[in-house]
Amino acid sequence: MSDINNLPKAEGEEEVKKNVNHSDNISEENKSIETIPSETVDAASVSEEKSVDTNESGNDVTKNSDNNNDAVLNEIEDSNAEDAEDEGNKDRHTIEVKAYDTMSLETLAIELEKLVKTEKVQAIKSHVESINNEFKDKFQALLDDKKEEFLNDGGNEIDFYYVSPIQKRYKEAYNEYRKKLNDHYQNLEKNLKQNLADKLEIIEELKGLINVEENINTTYKHFKELQERWRVTGPIPRDKYNNAWNSYHHHVEIFYDFLHLNRDLRDLDFKHNLERKLLIIERAEELAEDDNVMRAFRELQELHKMWKEELGPVDKEYRETIWEKFKAATKKINDKRQVYYQNIDKVYDINLVKKLEIIENINAINAQTTNSHNGWQKKIKDIEDLREQFFNIGKVPSKVNESTWAKFKESVRTFNRQKNAFYKDLKKDQYTNLQKKLDLIKIAEDNKNSEDFEVTTALMKKIQSDWKKIGHVPRKDSDKIWKRFKAACNFYFDKLHTTKNAANKESIDAFSNKVTLLETLKNLKPVGDKEKDVESIKEYISKWKELGRVPNDKRYIEGKFNKAIEDFLSSLKMDKNEVEMIKFENKLDTMSASDDNKDLDNERHFIRKKIDEMKSQINQLENNLQFFTNVEDDNPLVKEVHKNIKDHKNALKLWKEKLSKIKEFY
Template sequence: MLENNEENVEKTENKIEEVTNETSKVETENSKINLEESEVKVDDTIEAVEEIEKSIAVDAEKDAHKEEETAVVDYSKLSLEELVVELKKTLANNPIQKIKSQVEGIKSAFNQQFGTLLANKKAAFLEAGGNSIDFQFSSPVKSEYNSLLSEYKKQRDAYYNDLEKQMSENLEKKLSVIEKLKDLIENADTATMYKSFKGLQDTWRSIGPVSKNHYNDTWKTFHHHVERFYDLLHLSNDFRDLDFKHNLEEKIKIIAKAEALAEEADINLAFKELQELHKIWKEDIGPVSQEHREDVWKKFSAATKKIHDKRHDHFREMRSKHQEIIEKKLVVVTKLNDYDTSNNKSHNDWQKSIKIVEELRQEYFSAGKLPYSKSEEVWQKFKAATKKFNSAKNIFYKQEKSGQQENLKKKMELIELAESLKDSEDWETTTNTLKRIQSDWKKIGHVPRKFSDDIWKRFKAACNHYFDRFHEQKNSLNKEQQAVVETKKEFLETIKELKDPTKDKIIEIINDWRSMGSLPRNSRHLEGKFNKLIDRAFGGLSLDKKEISMLKFTNIVDGLAADNDVRKLDSEQMFVRKKIDEVIREIQQLENNLGFFSNAKDDNPLVLNVKKRVAEFKEDLAVWKEKLSYIKKIDY
């Protein structure tokens, strides 16, 4: 597809094609011409001739703009860089009017290659998790190519402007010849006027083309005075008679060629050849004697009409085909208008829809080509239908883009969590947590493209760091450690069924557990299961709350000490100190509250309740202090 700035094709280049298209539209009804200042209906023959004259006028201007082409090479095998070099050389070493085909060949090859490159870059971007709406790609070679192409168009514009100026000068020259011919008829000496007349004819033929707007009028005026010259030349003139004879012979030859063209199968070729015959008739062959003028013109006009009618039959058939193409294109437009995007909720949904719409676009263009006059209306409908789809798509991706910031925030939170766990040795819990984090990461949508690579590298590095450590320690587990794991697993199964154990029995079980050895890091979760069973067993004893609490605490701390788990012992001590501070603050707050009841009796319910709570907190404080004292005695 062409870029927007290439859709505005050079005025001078398109002007010729537009005029050519206009001349192909035949006005078959109610056509009129001026004949001797009276308006009469034009018959079919005159209509055919007028169409030819119109087209000759257009071709005269078109020939002025015709570019001499040099040989075109195959550019498809050149790289983008080589194509730019070739374009630069072509512009530098050739006249601007001779390189249109070369430039078009280079453009075609460059656009095809660059389009493929762009599609590959975009596919790689999307594969890496990028968003289609964020895709951008720039290339120095494309910038240089655009600059050279712009310079080519600039030079062509200048060339065409010079041509327009030249055609204006040619018009002035032809009008000057007409004035001289008129003056010759009115004032020249009959002895020398024929020689002067031939000189004016030669001058006329040597003058270059004029614009289509003036071509027929100037020729008709000149031809009128040429015939007037011959008709008013009363003296017997051998040169004139020879001219008449020669011109008659040439016009009879042209009539024969025109009649033969009526049998030509290629109607476009026949019409083109007929145009050339009319041009020769008008510009290269002079008049014939009056007795033959009407006859030869009628024969030539009749042959012209046959080709004209055949051509119009061909156009009628083409119009029928055009209607079929229009109907096919309108079917595509209907499909596009009816296409429902309301259920598109994700990027993948829209990518599928984009593919479907692109297939419909290809179906539209594959239906066939139409002339501008036929295509514009259906093209506008097609554009409106695709615009409807694109508007819905753009709304989605704008919303998607605004949601990407929220996605970025969520992924950053997961990164921070993963990085905080990457050195953890709580293998079972951390492994499950990181697996959940990885799953959550996949569920979060796209983030802004400029952040996507960096955050993915950070997240991947944190996860890899942990799992590398996890597999390393798992692989290093020796047979002795594995034996401890298996023994303790079996022991856990036996104590699960323990009924109403005594305090001594529980302490015995704890000692047996410790004597089995330390668990490896990846199996420390078994220690937690054991402690839960022991806590439950202590909870079933008929002991006071303080003693049970201390038994549970000492069991946990002794286990950590046995495993030399310094980090958790430090954490436990910090926790105990924190609880002591909390209890002290609670006691202070309650004792302050008692100050508000200084005038209340001692048996006041509120006073009694506060004092009771103070006593309970003091009991807790005593327990926490005893725990702190116990853990401080441990040498670690």
């Protein structure tokens, strides 16, 4: 079937009934292109051809057969007529159609830029339309969201304005496409007119062939040159395509009638055309078995174009037979295409069900009553998720696409209206809250210099508690008023602490001395003798206790001291449990410095709990060993269990020591 690649690249052919007056078979519009004189051919010279009454594209000129109702043939004819005006048609078929409905705004802009830059402008029309529709819908959705945010922040609807760099980028690419398309059509119109003039000139030359007195072989050679010129001439206006082709084919038929005077040349041409048309049929039958039905149908259109445009007639005895075979393959391909469309429709129907379900889910959320900010934030997130799902589902049947999109937009708009109404009411509450907090700020600022600490401290603590209970204020005021309130409160409490510190010089001195001792401890280095190092650290602990208590707001230094002790002990090569007990004793000393035993009680309760846990885990591990019967002691799993038991017993011993030590403090 490789010979099919050698076929001329054209599309179809139509036989016309042969009469002396062939103009009867041409429409009025054809006659505007070409009026064929009846005296062109001698009636005697075409008597053998008068019996032909059917054509090879299936049309019965005199009987108007049922094939005129063949929808697929009409579709192919219409498509090829349209292609005659657009030589970039083949390029459209090679460009991948992507899932534009699942792309983001930025991806759509990038895809448009790529198409405009790398593809012929006449080949990307359908792609650009799909991209443009998706971009407009998604950008409108984004615009709606931005508008809602603007209104929720207290903006006035008439002041809303939003510009996106993605929109600017997209518009630049789209404008470039429109410019290229306009330039293309201007050039195309000029070329189409010239090509039409060239083809009409070819028809005129065809008409003159039968009146030339020269050797038939020379005339035949001239005829073949005209056929080649016709084939390579570019596209013509689609509304002139059928008329021009019919006129051309009409005169080709007249020439073949005239050629009967040299039957050898005519029969040779018939044979050549038959061979090529049989190859076309063979290829069509192969395409009928191709699983890629859309690709097969596109190539079928090209085969019809070859049949009609580039190949002449065959001997009368084969005409109807080969045409019927070609039609049969055509029908088989089209039947598979219809099944494909039906399956695609099923997918679109499923997508429709999913999208309608999402719309129902949005409506269900709209029906819920929500009176809290957190509740609305959850609903907003749910709606965003549903919107994302809606955009990612894919296409729905075209007949319901607009109505489905309208339902979706209306459900989202209903949600947005409800949300806006809530937040408008919330704004009112927030302004009420703002006034309440401003009142608290005035109280704090009026009393921050007070020296009646007993009364004012209680007042300050109360207004701090009231502040927390009031609730949200407008976002633009939140930080500003909080800083004012915090500054006034801090000023008062700093003054209170300063006063207390002055009244408690002993605690301040203790703090100062502990700061010094802490710095000394941080610089302490082990001498290498464990007993001396341990003794040294115990001396530091003892000195620390002797320095006394520090002010409550300075007690953080106790934690720093404990951290320094831990760091030093960690550097010693001592038994882990011994180090832990030293650290624990120091911890207990810190706890015992408190006025009550609450911290000690909590620590003792915690240790008892850990002892019970250790015992339970040891029992569990020992019970687990009972399951390892007839297993060697060096089994890795058994060894791991024994190791865990040992570790837990060591830990239990340490916890018991801690419990004994904490009892000494009661």
